[in-house]
Amino acid sequence: MKKNKRRVYDVLLGLCILVFVVSGGTLGYKIVAQRKNDGRLEALSEILEEQAVAEAGTEGDKAAGEEQTDQTQEDLYRTQREARVKAYSKVKEQNGDMVGWVKVEGTKIDYPVLQSPDTPDFYLKHDFDKKSSPYGAPYVSEMCDLSADCKNILVYGHHMKNGSMFAALDGYLDPDFLEEHPVVEFDTMESYGDYEVMGVFALDAADQEDPIYDWIYCSDEEAFGQFVSYVKRRSVYDTGIDAQWGDHLVTLVTCEYTHKNGRLIVVAKKVWPVR
Numbered sequence: 522m523k524k525n526k527r528r529v530y531d532v533l534l535g536l537c538i539l540v541f542v543v544s545g546g547t548l549g550y551k552i553v554a555q556r557k558n559d560g561r562l563e564a565l566s567e568i569l570e571e572q573a574v575a576e577a578g579t580e581g582d583k584a585a586g587e588e589q590t591d592q593t594q595e596d597l598y599r600t601q602r603e604a605r606v607k608a609y610s611k612v613k614e615q616n617g618d619m620v621g622w623v624k625v626e627g628t629k630i631d632y633p634v635l636q637s638p639d640t641p642d643f644y645l646k647h648d649f650d651k652k653s654s655p656y657g658a659p660y661v662s663e664m665c666d667l668s669a670d671c672k673n674i675l676v677y678g679h680h681m682k683n684g685s686m687f688a689a690l691d692g693y694l695d696p697d698f699l700e701e702h703p704v705v706e707f708d709t710m711e712s713y714g715d716y717e718v719m720g721v722f723a724l725d726a727a728d729q730e731d732p733i734y735d736w737i738y739c740s741d742e743e744a745f746g747q748f749v750s751y752v753k754r755r756s757v758y759d760t761g762i763d764a765q766w767g768d769h770l771v772t773l774v775t776c777e778y779t780h781k782n783g784r785l786i787v788v789a790k791k792v793w794p795v796r
Contacts (some may be wrong), residue, residue, distance in 0.1 A: 566631060616650065717762050
């Protein structure tokens with residue numbers, strides 16, 4: 522009897538050790554993957570910033586050295602943004618699928634944006650270097666043609682527990698966060714833009730009957746108007762921003778965990794530069 526008890530004890534101890542080792546290995550893998558992903562994105566940001574400084578050159582130095590007025594501040598900002606757009610080509614050399622950049626000042630959202638029209642959702646499970654990754658990479662829906670006059674650009678990104686990717690979008694559920702981070706910067710390879718948040722809300726992505734799916738691409742004036750009305754109606758608070766046909770929107774989408782298959786959606790309207 523004692524031998525049987527000892528055998529059971531040894532088996533249970535062995536199982537506990539195995540679980541501990543496997544769990545530790547899984548955790549270690551996640552930590553390594555996280556550091557690798559963060560390091561790669563930081564390297565891309567450094568490449569961008571160095572190239573942007575080089576592109577700005579003496580024009581940026583001149584504007585920065587002038588007596589600061591509202592006009593010179595705007596000129597400096599414009600010079601910086603134009604330089605960033607020119608610098609994107611340096612990053613694009615490392616992945617031809619790059620179509621732009623998304624940034625929310627003061628958060629971790631500061632990433633290149635990709636698009637794979639012929640392989641929908643490819644970057645849901647692949648990183649900037651096209652390698653399999655749980656982090657994926659922010660990407661534009663294959664339905665959005667950035668070479669045309671796309672009225673609503675859909676950008677998807679994961680909601681990671683370490684606060685990376687689009688996790689910071691949770692903040693927009695609080696109006697105080699919006700006050701501190703009013704602008705979403707979204708640039709394409711050819712142009713730059715500042716967008717102010719028009720609405721933020723959550724929905725169940727599995728509900729295919731939700732009318733948002735009929736309007737979200739804003740393919741015509743009627744769909745645009747219905748989408749804007751929907752966003753204003755569903756938003757958790759009134760941001761004070763409205764939109765009319767002719768305006769341009771960017772919609773950021775990430776996971777949301779109060780719903781079984783939830784999505785958090787932040788919609789912003791382009792306010793600068795105005796066409």
